[in-house]
Amino acid sequence: MADQPPAGRLPVKLHRRVCLVLTEDAVLAEELLARKKLAQDVAGRLTDKVLLVRPGRVEAVLEELRRMGHTPQVVGRGG
Amino acid sequence: MESDRSAWAEAVRAGLARYDEPLLRAVAARLFKPRNQWPPDELAARAVATLSNTPVIDRRLKELPPSPRHLLATVGRSRHSTWTVGQLLALLGALGHSEGLAPILILLDTGLAVPVLTDAVKTLRDWEEWLSASPTTARLIIPPPIADRATRDGLPLPQLRGKKFDAKAVHVADGLEWPLRLGVLWQQLRAAPVRLTQSSALFKRDLTRLQADPLLGAPLADQTVDVPEAGVLVMGMGIAAGLFVAEAGELRAGQFPSAWDRGLVPTIAGLWSALPGIDHWDPLRGYLLTEEGAPFPTVALPALLVLAAQPDDLWTHPADVAEYLLTRHPSWVTVLHGGADDAEDWTEAMFLGWALPLRLVEATQDGEGWWVRLTAVGRHLLADGPAPDLHSPFPQSLVVQPNGDVIVYRQGLTPGLIGRLSRFADWKGLGPACTLGLSAESVYRGLESGLTMADITSVLQQHSAHPVPANVLDLVRRWTGKRERITVHTAATLLEFTCAGDLEAAVARGLVAQKLTDRIGLAAGDVEYRHVRLLGNRDYEARPQQCLKFNPDGVTFTVDVAASDLLLEAELSRLAEPVAADNGERRFRITPTTARAARDRGLTVAELDQWCLDRSGEPLSASARLLFAGGGGVAGEVRRRVVLTLPSELVTDGVCQWPETADLLDDRLGPCTVAVAEADLGALLERLATVGVEVRDDRTAPGPP
Numbered sequence: 001m002a003d004q005p006p007a008g009r010l011p012v013k014l015h016r017r018v019c020l021v022l023t024e025d026a027v028l029a030e031e032l033l034a035r036k037k038l039a040q041d042v043a044g045r046l047t048d049k050v051l052l053v054r055p056g057r058v059e060a061v062l063e064e065l066r067r068m069g070h071t072p073q074v075v076g077r078g079g
Numbered sequence: 080m081e082s083d084r085s086a087w088a089e090a091v092r093a094g095l096a097r098y099d100e101p102l103l104r105a106v107a108a109r110l111f112k113p114r115n116q117w118p119p120d121e122l123a124a125r126a127v128a129t130l131s132n133t134p135v136i137d138r139r140l141k142e143l144p145p146s147p148r149h150l151l152a153t154v155g156r157s158r159h160s161t162w163t164v165g166q167l168l169a170l171l172g173a174l175g176h177s178e179g180l181a182p183i184l185i186l187l188d189t190g191l192a193v194p195v196l197t198d199a200v201k202t203l204r205d206w207e208e209w210l211s212a213s214p215t216t217a218r219l220i221i222p223p224p225i226a227d228r229a230t231r232d233g234l235p236l237p238q239l240r241g242k243k244f245d246a247k248a249v250h251v252a253d254g255l256e257w258p259l260r261l262g263v264l265w266q267q268l269r270a271a272p273v274r275l276t277q278s279s280a281l282f283k284r285d286l287t288r289l290q291a292d293p294l295l296g297a298p299l300a301d302q303t304v305d306v307p308e309a310g311v312l313v314m315g316m317g318i319a320a321g322l323f324v325a326e327a328g329e330l331r332a333g334q335f336p337s338a339w340d341r342g343l344v345p346t347i348a349g350l351w352s353a354l355p356g357i358d359h360w361d362p363l364r365g366y367l368l369t370e371e372g373a374p375f376p377t378v379a380l381p382a383l384l385v386l387a388a389q390p391d392d393l394w395t396h397p398a399d400v401a402e403y404l405l406t407r408h409p410s411w412v413t414v415l416h417g418g419a420d421d422a423e424d425w426t427e428a429m430f431l432g433w434a435l436p437l438r439l440v441e442a443t444q445d446g447e448g449w450w451v452r453l454t455a456v457g458r459h460l461l462a463d464g465p466a467p468d469l470h471s472p473f474p475q476s477l478v479v480q481p482n483g484d485v486i487v488y489r490q491g492l493t494p495g496l497i498g499r500l501s502r503f504a505d506w507k508g509l510g511p512a513c514t515l516g517l518s519a520e521s522v523y524r525g526l527e528s529g530l531t532m533a534d535i536t537s538v539l540q541q542h543s544a545h546p547v548p549a550n551v552l553d554l555v556r557r558w559t560g561k562r563e564r565i566t567v568h569t570a571a572t573l574l575e576f577t578c579a580g581d582l583e584a585a586v587a588r589g590l591v592a593q594k595l596t597d598r599i600g601l602a603a604g605d606v607e608y609r610h611v612r613l614l615g616n617r618d619y620e621a622r623p624q625q626c627l628k629f630n631p632d633g634v635t636f637t638v639d640v641a642a643s644d645l646l647l648e649a650e651l652s653r654l655a656e657p658v659a660a661d662n663g664e665r666r667f668r669i670t671p672t673t674a675r676a677a678r679d680r681g682l683t684v685a686e687l688d689q690w691c692l693d694r695s696g697e698p699l700s701a702s703a704r705l706l707f708a709g710g711g712g713v714a715g716e717v718r719r720r721v722v723l724t725l726p727s728e729l730v731t732d733g734v735c736q737w738p739e740t741a742d743l744l745d746d747r748l749g750p751c752t753v754a755v756a757e758a759d760l761g762a763l764l765e766r767l768a769t770v771g772v773e774v775r776d777d778r779t780a781p782g783p784p
Contacts, residue, residue, distance in 0.1 A: 010581045010590075013615040014606065015573040015599075015645055022593075024564040032565075044649015050595050052649055055619050058569050071523040071562045076569040 019053035020046070021061065021072075038064045087160050087222050088127050094193035094220065095123035099204045110190030111135055126190055130222045139189060140229055146182035149174050151191065152234050155226030156387075156461055157380055158352035161195060165215030165410075166355060169377035172409040174234065180210075183219075192219045215371050230463075236385050237403060241393035242450060246443035250301050251454060254347050254438030254469070258339065258494045259509055260313045261322055262501035263294045268323060268332040269524055273314070275328055280359070280368050281311075289314060290366075297509045300489065303442060303449070304431040308365030312357065312433065319356025320349055335498035343469040346494040347438055347456050354379060361414055362428035363421070374411045378404060379429050383439060386453050387461035394443060394450035401426040475544040479551055483517040485539070496542060502528045503535050517551065522558040532559035570620075572602035573645070574611070585610070599645075615641040623647075623693045633700025638665040650690065653677055674706035684708050720745055720754040723763070723774065727751060730772060739766050 023029040026048035033039050033051070041057040041064075053061050065072050095103060100119050107113055107122050111129040129135050140148060153170050154162065162170075167183055176182060186192035187206050194209055195218040203209055210217055273285045281289070289295060289310030296309050306312065314330070317323040324333040338345035358372030367373040382400050389395050401422035405411065415421040430451045434440045439457040443450050458464030476491020485504055487496075489511055500506075503525025504515035525535055535555055539547045574590065576582045579597040588610055591600030617624065626642035629635070635658060638647070654677050655667035677687070684707055688699040699707075725731045728750040734740045735747055743763040745754040755763055764774055 009610060009612040010585055011577050011614050012581070012585075012611045013575040013641070014611075014613060014617065015575060016616070016618045017570040017620045018568070018573050018645065019619070020568040020571050020573075020601075022566040022568070028564060043646045044652065046599070046645060046649075047596050052645055053567075054646075058567065062567055065565060065567070070565050071519065071526075071558070072565040072567045073562050074527060074567050074569060076571065 019055065019058040019061075021051040021053060021065075023049045023051070025049060032065070032068075035064065035068060038068075087220060088130075090161075090195060090220050091130065091193045091222060092123060092127050094196055094203075095126055096120075097196055097200060097203050098123075099202050102204060106188065106190040109188060110139065130190075131224050133224070133228065136225055136228050139191060140225075140232075143185065143189070143191075144182070145235070146171060146174075146176040146178055147185045147191075148229055148232060149176065149234055150182055151186070151221065151226050151229035152232060153380065153384065154221045155223075155228075155230035156384060157355060158223075158348060158460070159355045160223050160226065161218055161220050162355060163215060163372070164210065164217045164219065165371045166377050167219075168215070169374065169408060169410055170381065173377065173381040173404055173407050174236075175407050186221070187219070191225050192221045194219050234384060234388065236381075236388035239385065239389060239395050239399040239403065241389055241395050241399075243393055244445065246394070246445075246450075249441050249443050250303055250435060251441040252299070252301055252436045252438050253489055253492075254343050254436075254456065255489060255492055255494070255497065256299050256436035257313065257316060257350055258346060258497045259492075259506070259513065260295055260309065261317050261320075262497045263292075263506045263509070264310065264313050264317060265322060265332045265335070265501050266505060266524075267292070268330060269528075272329040272331045275325055275330055277328075279325065281366070286311070286366060294506055294509055299436055300509075300511055301435075303435060304428055306428075306432040306436075307363065308360070311366045312360045315357035315360050316350055316353050319353030335501075339494035339498045341495075343438075343494060344456060344459065344466055348460055350437060351439065351460055361425075362432050363425050364414065367414065369413075371410070374408065374414060375429070378408055378411050378425075379433070381408075382426060382429065383434065383453070383457070383461055386440065386451065387458070389452065391452070391458065394452050396447060396450055397426040397430055398423040398448075475542060477539065477542040478545060479517075479539055479543050479547045481548040481550055483551055483554065485515040485517065487513045487515065489513065491542065496538070499530075499534075499538050502530055503538075517555065519558045519561070522555055523562060526559060526562055532556060535559070568601070572606060573599055574602050574606070575599045575645075577614070615643075617642075617644045619644065619646070625694060625696045627691075627695040629691075629695055629697060629700060633702035634669040634706065636667055636695065638667070640665060647694065650694075653680065653682070654687075654690075669703050669706055671706050674703070678707055682707075719757065721757055721760050721778070722748065722752055723755050723760075724752050725772070725774075734767070734772070737770075 021032065023032065029049055029051060033042060038061060041054050041061050043052045043054045046052050062072060062074065098106065103119055103122055107126050110126055113122060113125065117125065150167060150171055153174065164183060171182055184206055194203065196203060200209065274282050276282065290308055292310050295313055299306065314323065318325065321336060322333055323330050336349055338349040355376045357375055359366060359368060361367040361373050361375055381404060385400050385403060386395055402419065405419060405422045415425060427449055430440050431442055431449060435442055438454055440451045441454050453461060455464060455467035459466050471491050471493055473491035476488045478486040500515055503522050504517050505521045506513065507516050508514040522535065532555065536552055573595065574585060576585065576598050582591065582594060582598055582600050585591045585600060586594065589603055590607060590610055592603035593601040595601060624642045626639040626647060627636045628639065651667055655669045655673050658666045658668045660666040684704060687707055691697060691699045725734060731751050731753065735744060735753065740763060743755065743759040745756055747753050767774060
């Protein structure tokens, strides 16, 4: 698809280097937000399953998720 | 080290680029005799190309005196191209050459060696200037094509007395001891990195950790000698082999070298080539910290080359090798406290404790003690012997138990399998049969290292002698599935479209990998700018941008949509409520209700003030502060007062200052007005009259109709 010539350029706003937590369902997102230490690093909720992490706090969020017993898939850094 | 051997051309090019032009022309003239006056860049490029030109290399090598030629051959045998000057001087000494720096300077002059320059050196004018800063720790690179060609001429090494006999028991290792321990330490570094001092030494706590670790210090499968502080040796090997990476003062687990997947011989070759980097370990003393590095690499290399110079079937006594090297090596004696006896012990410990487990040598014993000779792998690496076939005949070497433990029989173990198992199972025991354990954490580690669930289960199934228990496969499936529940993007790119239709179009064009809202999607890889017209571009690791404009009322503000970001949306939902705007603008207002809710959630006035500064460039307005902070806990007061208006500001200043009248005043209300308690008004008017200030009392005058 990407190789086809574009039908028109889509107006878009680019948000770069955003830290996000994507959950499987809304209940899990609620569970995460109920954790006080994690909630303070969450800037907001983009949707019921997508949490926006404060800049520079992603490592703290990962650490807290692991402390909660979760095994998050990390995208965007070397394994 | 494979990266070391493939990256040489770039390192040489970088070194030559900083040569001063006269030096570069002089070196190039000796290396390939240029026929034209090429510019420096082209001259450097042609010099690099010449270093791979075999006929020219052979001509240059033939012109060299014996000592630099022997040094090149020794470096060639090491399969390592970067050395310190101190190490090269030690190697020259061990080979019996006592000309000091001269052979190294000849290699530099002829372009057959190039300095590895630090950032401090901008332009290199001559070798003396370079060496004066750090005479022995200065590093240089010897291109592998040069060193490899030099090995054809051989080395002037002696024929030792040796012995031929029918050995009753020959100790030969499987070559997996060090890969296994490297796998163990790799797992430990994944869990907690080792901290390094500025000089790459260990802190006490980490040294103790390496010394006390039961797996790293576990007895070798065929233990012939104690290996002091094997954990430190393993760490040194791992760093030198590129498996562990020092970064910002910490040692972290890197990627397993690709050689491990190619088999045992390439793995042993890789670990052999890592020898010059093991400079904090000694075969007798273990962890050894010296400014110029432990002499281990520069003694072990010529010691093995001495073995390579002996006939295949001859056993050599370590004492004979020690005797040959002791009088020649310039710095070995600094770590030998007991002279020749210590040298013999040292050599024996090096052969049996490091080279035997690496499968470079095999050993046997008789009444005179230990005897060693090169293995087939050792002959391949050090004496151009044929590459032995070490292919494992037992690929099914695992037994997976229902409790998640995995038993691995060494006959079927390969470095590649060690690497893969290290990624997703925890080593629990090393021996003729090794034990690992599967757990949620270990499987998670495997997934984080890039493996998939299919990779993990296929390794278990392919190498298992019996079917893998169904409950274990189920556990692995469940653990990997658990990981799918939460995905953390550390630096995602989001595309925000103006309408849902554009987002759908972007999905169709493959620009968006996942829709997050009806207008926002997760970018699929790099953004293809030919498909989009940028309305705004926000970097979330940069400072927040100013994107709000407050109205004069101090509580209503408008959002600059092009400059705003997603964080703002979240912030706004906590602070303000939307207000209808006629012209399509996004307008919000702080109300007593939203202010109270924000305060109840713990937002302080100071934080709000900072937010206003970040987002609008202005401090928190008085009205917004009023909504958030109220009266600050101090109660107001309602009182009945008379307002006295005086003729001028100057007169009012005087009345406020003169003690006779000031004592009767309440508050000053303005430039010419003061408040007075009704009870004090009479006395005040009397005192004003005494100084000539007339006041007309309007309180009884009729009001406007």
